Amino acid sequence: MTIKIHKALCLSILMFLAGCNGDIFVDDYLPGGYNEITLSEIDNSKEINFKSDNWGLIYIACQTIDSYTTNAYTIDGKPTNLPFEKKELGTVHYTSDYIDVQVEKKSDNTLKVILNENLLNRDEEMLITVGNEFKEENIKLLLSPTQKYRIDSVVYDWDKFETHEGSLKEMEYLTVNNQQSSLPLTITFFPFKKSAREINFHDSTTLWEEEVYSRLLGTPLPEITIPDVVDAKPVLHDTKVAFGIRDQHLSTNLDKELAVDVTIDGFSRRKVIVYNKLIWYSVPYKIYLSNPKTGKELIFTGKLYSEEPIDYLILKQVVDEN
16 A cells, blocks of 8 residues: 555656646657768758757857857847857857858757858868757768869069079088199089079968968969069069968079089199079069858968079188198
């Protein structure tokens, strides 16, 4: 008799709790979880349907990105904060340097995700956490790479173009000891064997990171036309370099097989130094980029430097006996 009374009492208590807090016994809002969702540039929007409305939007984050911003808005567009409680509607805009995703809770049973941009050169995983006080679920999104930026125009500030001719760059040296002979000694040098035109992009406002440019512009990086110097003036011909690589080397028209004989007199010791004579310039630039898909625009500014060998000089220095 005591056991039957105890069971009846427990059943009465459970029925009372069910009447006071129906949320405990409602259907699971996401039974069995949710399969991974892939978003791409072509298929950039998906809806996630829930079995019930007893859930809220708690958290949004990409797995490998540390620096990002989440801006939350009510259904009327007013700023608010995560989490969205049950029945609370709104939109969250997730952005980082390379990711742009919107998550919209515009009904009690639906969540819409929109991929605006993924500039990473790989798929990126995003987690959306939903739930209530009893249960949380993670919905996985796989964000495929989207269209890169393109270079619209390159503008040089010709009023600030600076050039100089005559500086020397040491290419090689050799110490020749002919002190034990009365006869002259001849050695052949190739002054242009290692010669190359050196290009340098410099941006004083930030650290140059080539990965940043490959993410924005893709690989291979696009080329831009850079000026040559003709009669001490800048001229745009067909010389091109990749934009995004800070230091680059270009071939020259100089004869790398040019041989120059240098003679060292008998009973002497000399240091032979081979120089390249350079023409140098610098010019500020602005490079305008846009994304055809999103309409976003970027501007890169900096200064372009060029050092180009145009001649050679060979010196024979007396070496101190000490």
